[in-house]
Amino acid sequence: MISEELMPALQGIVPAWIVTTSDDNVPNCTCISQVYPVDENHVALSNQFFSKTFRNLQSNPHAVVQVIHPADIGMWLLEIEHVRTESDGPLFDEMDMQLAAIASMSNMEDVFKLQSAYVFKVHSVTQLSEALHPAATL
Amino acid sequence: MSEPVFSTEIKQQMSENQRQIDQLNEQLSRKTDEIKIIQTISSEILNTLDLEVLFGNIMALMHEVFGFDYCMILLNEGSLLRVAASHGHDDQGLGITVPIGKGVIGTVAQRRKIMRMMGLRTRRRYVQKVTGTDTEALPTLEDADSQIAIPLQVKDKLVGVYVVESEKANAFNALDEEILTIVSNQVAAAIDNAAAYRELQLLAEANSRFVPREFLSLLQKESITETELNDQTEGKMTVLFSDIRDFTPLSESMTPAEAFAFVNDYLGTMAPIIREYGGFIDKYIGDAIMAIFPGSPQDAVAAGLKMEESLQHFNQHTATAGKPPIRIGIGIHTGQLVAGIIGFADRLEGTVIGDCVNTASRLEGATKDLPVSLLVSETVVEELGDAAEYAIDSLGEVEIKGKKEKLKVYGIAPRS
Incomplete structure (x- = not known):
């Protein structure tokens, strides 16, 4: 599902957007620094602060992220579903390490701590142009 | 109409097989590349x-x-x-x-x-x-x-x-x-x-400052790690002793740190001359130098004369700092020596032992009472050959402590 072609969009080069909904169906859209590739069918987000996004995911695990390909600024939509939360292990370590590397440049390594890695199953990957004009792809 | 369906399935299967074969080939080629990289790196680079x-x-x-x-x-x-x-x-x-x-x-x-x-x-x-x-x-x-x-x-x-x-x-x-x-x-x-x-x-370089390479090569050793207690070699060599005259009263006018710096300045002037003429320094004894010349005694004599010449420059240099000039005495003798490792277990030292060492040291001491600063034994003079470049003065015989017979001694100066 996550192709080689999409990989550059999952490197944190251009920030991504995520849309979640609250338990009373109010949508929330926020900017996130990186959507991490996990495997062919999973991505992960870093939870550093207790934000509305992560509160929303407790009641509705479904979300949509928009990632941007750095080469052509092409936008991709991923329908994702929160399936588990990791606070140790290789994925957590890798994400935590990246965060520490950047944060330590501002001596903020104690502030910017990864609380947990939210792992999502990817249900669909669509280019935004296809999503907007589905007929054009037929 | 079942045949075309069957053939489509086969086609699909063949195409899937081919895809898998391609994939395996690609993986194999990648592995081969990896191995090539590893081999090149370790063998050449x-x-x-x-x-x-x-x-x-x-x-x-x-x-x-x-x-x-x-x-x-x-x-x-x-x-x-x-x-x-x-x-x-x-x-x-x-x-x-x-x-x-x-x-x-x-x-x-x-x-x-x-x-x-x-x-x-x-x-x-x-x-x-x-x-x-x-x-x-x-x-x-x-x-x-x-x-x-x-x-x-x-x-x-x-x-x-x-x-x-x-x-x-x-x-x-x-x-x-x-x-x-x-x-x-x-x-x-x-x-x-x-x-x-x-x-x-x-580390080897640092070691060689304490145990000279020349000393190890006398023992036919490549490195200090190969030496052991009782390693030794015997041969005819020339020993040169030099010492600053009346250094004790001079040093009393200096702080210990000043005296230390002065001695190092002096040794820094003299030590390179020993090497320049094919010798090596066996040890320093305060301001005194004991050097060994495994080659001809002529090397030691040339080194001694060069040391006297350099002393003049050294004195001129220290005079600018208000220090009085110093004089040195040099004694040279040739004879049989044993170079070896002495000491015990965890504290060893490489040194040379032999009657010849004592004699050279006594010759150096005898310059105190004679009007020359470089004194050599008759053995050395005999080995100098025609030595046209030197003015050799017989200074009679001197008594050497611990020796029954007196020793004929000679003063040597460059022929002007």
């Missing part, structure tokens, strides 16, 4: 103990074989890493340090894991916006936007960090990371070996 050559080879490898334009090697110095080699950077940044735990490079060193970081500029801006602080400049390419940093480890020891950079945001992929992972162990081992070898050379 990393096969040197010269650290500078090794750094050059690694940089060339990364540039020419893997296409990485900007690379750095930082060596671990405990709490920080120091840039030891770099390639492609305008300002090479050698010697710049990174604290362990800071930035991409420091974090890789701390956690001992490879990191591939893209979009560095965006990420740093993000932290700056959120925290309101500036990020610290690190020794990277001015506009580095992508980095791979990999720990160089030998077993549990962190040798350093290897860094590849690019000003492009999306310069590296998983394959680059894989290549670096493959070569990093070998690179680390090669650097560690070369660094250890350099350390060993420095």
